[in-house]
Amino acid sequence: MSVLPFITVALFGAVLGSFFNVLIYRVPRGMSIVRPRSSCPYCNSAIAWYDNIPILSYILLAGRCRSCKKFISPRYLVVEIVTSFALCFAFFRNGLSPQFFVESLFFSLLILVTFTDLETFLIPDLYSIGGIFLGLALSGFNPQVTWKEALVGVLIGAGVLLAIACGYGKIRGHEGMGGGDIKLLGMIGAFTGWKGVIIALFVSALSGLAAGLIVMAVKRQGLKTAIPYGPFLALGGLVAYLWQKEIIHAYLTLGSW
């Protein structure tokens, strides 16, 4: 493969990531995603086009607003870099094909969910329910699943977590896992099938537990520290999407000892 298409995809990914930053801030707040123009969250001064260049502007301004000099969240830089990398990765795996667009869509949904949930403890229906419909509609171009596997994935994904949430609510007396997590696992099922759902659940539980223990050790606050679960489900969804066959193969090989 030549370099020019990769540079094109990387630049497009950075611009898309810049748009995702707008979505991450505005969608959970119910704001319009086209108006008003981007402004500093602290001093409200409008951001000029030359200060709104993906990745580059953040580095040149050292992460500060040009007017008030307050620090802008590094999330803006991280999302632009991660989105650019995700699209390059999908392009490397698929070339310019329908599969490239489906894979980029799934990675994009995981990025949007992760960073929105980290900041607001919300997973907007736009990404979860919207993703379920898109995942089902585009399953014909998804090399990971057939449309039947995608449909069963949605039902198992949403169903399993609903059962856990009901059981957890009965034991602890309050809602442990949010409705957003349930719809998110349904979305992951639409792109990875029911086997992917099970892998995503295991990976999210293990990584979530590890992160929870680390946070508890650092903050010394016990179990009350709230951590959003969406980013761990998203990580599980990514692992399930990329290595589903390998994980199942390894599991069956271990089982036959």
Ligand SMILES: [Zn+2]
């Ligand atoms: Zn400012």
